[in-house]
Amino acid sequence: MLEARDLELWRGDRRLFKGISLAVHESELLHITGPNGCGKTSLLRVLCGLTLPETGTVTWKGRQVARSRTDYHSEMCYVGHRESLKADLSAFENLGFDLGLRREAGPEVVRSVLEEVGLARAADVPSRSLSAGQKRRVSIARCLASKARLWVLDEPYTNLDVAGREFVDEMMTRHLQNKGLVLLVAHQSHGVAGQTVRQMEMA
Amino acid sequence: MLEARDLELWRGDRRLFKGISLAVHESELLHITGPNGCGKTSLLRVLCGLTLPETGTVTWKGRQVARSRTDYHSEMCYVGHRESLKADLSAFENLGFDLGLRREAGPEVVRSVLEEVGLARAADVPSRSLSAGQKRRVSIARCLASKARLWVLDEPYTNLDVAGREFVDEMMTRHLQNKGLVLLVAHQSHGVAGQTVRQMEMA
Amino acid sequence: MWTWIHKLGSPPHFYRIATRLTPWFGWAALLLIVAGIYGGLYVAPTDYQQLDGFRIIYVHVPSASLSLFIYVNMALAAAVGLVWRIKLAHAIAAACAPIGASFTFLALATGSIWAKPMWGTWWVWDARLTSELVLLFLYFGYMALRAAIDDENRADRASALLAIIGVINVPIIKYSVDWWNTLHQPATLSKLGKPSMDPDMLIWLLMMLAGFMCFFAAVVLTRARAEVLLRARDQRWVRQALEGR
């Protein structure tokens, strides 16, 4: 479903990568690894449509992503290094807004997702006061609640405790079972089993 | 050398912890663990002197930290969740400034430390363009170069690749051998061996 | 002295003393103000120049004085709270602010009302008027800062610092008339301030002043009591104190 062909990207006068092609299909997880600064995050941003590559194309269901942004973005959810939270709003309010742009979901949906990621108690604290791991959990809740087909996760395990990491694994497993697609960047190995899991090493 | 007695801290109307006492001596590493949001970061900030506890005292070499800030801070280095980098300055410039406040160190010292943490190539890129792991490495370089006796590390492994995590372990081992003290918060287990390593679990 | 401060600094003790003192101040305020108003309005002789218009002085001057007096009190309490980390002092400072703001407003309002017949306009950009307005802003700033910080501890310390910095402005406000006069247009106030006041007028003014002070004491103690209760809401003595009533 998601396909990239022959991507090349420059940053300053450095070529980050060249000739990268990849494809992710239904119920597949692609785990991208590589040393710090090799360009994993930059690649994900190209795949999301945030960054324009020097050359190459990204297609979703056969249509160029740059051409059909709305369709693509309605089926994709990106969790980046940053948490993308309004510090003055609570987790509940933040998530409510993000979801509101994506699907009709009442407040009870938001509550229950927050509960699921273990934020029942901290849901109404302004997110500036949340701990690092709690903030990460909000990002993950956003992904979980989005009902997006494609998840693009940049180091989702960051700052999570053991239970949190297990939750992410479990959540990805479920997503794959529901015909979802996952693009995962993580330095640690993940805990998703199955033959639909592939790995890609960047230099 | 570092001793805390009977610390209590409130946030909003929630009591984060109470009656926490701990001591770290020469060549010791104290590894603090606990679930997300249990108050580890908050505890570290109290120990650093950034946050005033509700009750309790922190002493360094027998003197109250709040009373002898300069002495304490000249021997302590804190690596927090945030990277504390000026986005417009390069790693070299950032580190140069931070070191300049702590000890007389020429630019060649700064260069060599950056090289040691694997940033030789990225030393002159504005830090806004650095990758997440590279930013983390700058923080670690700051600690390494500070010649501080006490290291307070809040999840130093975050975003680091395998080589980076090994480097941190090795660096802590060396620090302990040099009679240093380490306070470590990390969800993962660390790779420092020896009997001087203790663990503390927060609820 | 020390033990006394510390004893008074303990919330339950303060609460008990304040509860006992409040009614005294309250009744004293009522008596003095009623007497002052009566004296000011009916007994005091009519001013030969301003006729009866001058009688607003009995509200205007005490409230203007109180507006400054309360600020100084607030800053002192804040300083004590900041230096010795006494929460009660912070509670008192916090209790002062709205009262001070009210008196400042009252001084502004009565001044304006007085200004209309005297100067033919409600408002003039004169030093004293402007600096009184600035005092109102100072109070507002203090209250806004408190309101803007969720964490009580931090709100206490931050607003205390602000109150202390703001004290610098008090002498400026107080002596603005003199300073400004030397610099600029002769103040309209000096004409009115006909220094040597008739003792028959003065006594009622002083009575009003004392009444306002007692009123302030009563209100600030009441507010501080509420504040103390609120802050210690989960402690045992609060429950006892409330049940005892």
Place this chain on the structure above:
Amino acid sequence: MMDIPGLGTAFVLQVKRDLQLAFRHVGQLANPLMFFIMVTTLFPLALNPMPRLLEAIAPGVLWVAALLASLLAAEGLFRQDVDDGTMEQLALSPQPLALMLLAKTIAHWLITGLPLVIMSPVVGYALFLPRDAVPTTMIALALATPILNLVGGSMAALTVGLRRGGGLLSLLILPIVMPVLIFGARATDMAMTGVDPAGALYLLAALLLLAVSLTPFAMAAAMRISLD
């Protein structure tokens, strides 16, 4: 393709969230208003407070204050959203970015511009602005402040990425904003002198229409470049 909420829903949601954020900080809410009041109270302080003089400069002070207040507020319109990463998520949402940025700007006007408009009679009074000029001034301000916000927003969207071009761009908007100022002040002036100010007001209205229909796309395009 999923069923996503309609444009209207998204628009309202965005406006509501920004208002909510503003109301969370009474400070922010009061910001431009405070600024406006400050400018107008400081002036008499710094000048000889003669009513005749104040009256003569009242329209100037009012308009310059309004202009500065809106422009300065615009400067930070998107900065925080970009810094905390929420703008990234907005750009990745299935809603058109132009619409969302327009919504943000309108929320911003409700917070910063509308209070100016509402307060203007009071400020005018303090500066001895003739009473006849007040209604015209209010209408003119109500038309002009959104233009200022929209233009400022486009600038903000660009500068937020081009970290180096800030000053240059504020230089660029000056010529764009000047006609607004001139027509606005002219309208007040005309009303003061008893001339019919309709012409100046129509011109302002036309400028507003132009701004509303063009700037959202400029903002969105600039923002995507900035996020790259």
Place this chain on the structure above:
Amino acid sequence: MMDIPGLGTAFVLQVKRDLQLAFRHVGQLANPLMFFIMVTTLFPLALNPMPRLLEAIAPGVLWVAALLASLLAAEGLFRQDVDDGTMEQLALSPQPLALMLLAKTIAHWLITGLPLVIMSPVVGYALFLPRDAVPTTMIALALATPILNLVGGSMAALTVGLRRGGGLLSLLILPIVMPVLIFGARATDMAMTGVDPAGALYLLAALLLLAVSLTPFAMAAAMRISLD
């Protein structure tokens, strides 16, 4: 206890770094200056540009513009450092925080205040300020702008923990800064009317001394509270 670099070294280092940062953004550098120029050029535009009127309001405009420019700049004085975490590290450095914040404020003055002082003759010329008043105005501005920055810095340190405490900030700064404005404008006024302005200037100098010696500690205390 380790040998740490002396106070002077640290001070210079901090000033140098802040200047370096500012020069990295030429835009940011030009901002307050731009603002100042904008205020003073927009005024004649919004008014009937009669030299007599302009001359009468010139000192007021100059001073209000200077005050607003420093005030608005104060807003961002520490915000970024707190947001990106460098302030935390500064508070944990072995150098006294009061000194470092003073250094930051001075760097800030060099970037925002000094250009105002240097530009003031030009602006004064544009507003038909009598030539005799120019030197006095420059001296007064040179004395007043650092005070404005120092006071603004203290208040900024207090409010920096509150995201977007902007309006609050001006509410806090205004009352404390008012005397500076009054004495400054008075000095210009005196020079214009041929009175010796020495008294007002001495007063400004005294205020500056007071501010330099007290505000750093207030700033440091406020910052520690904000970081808590």
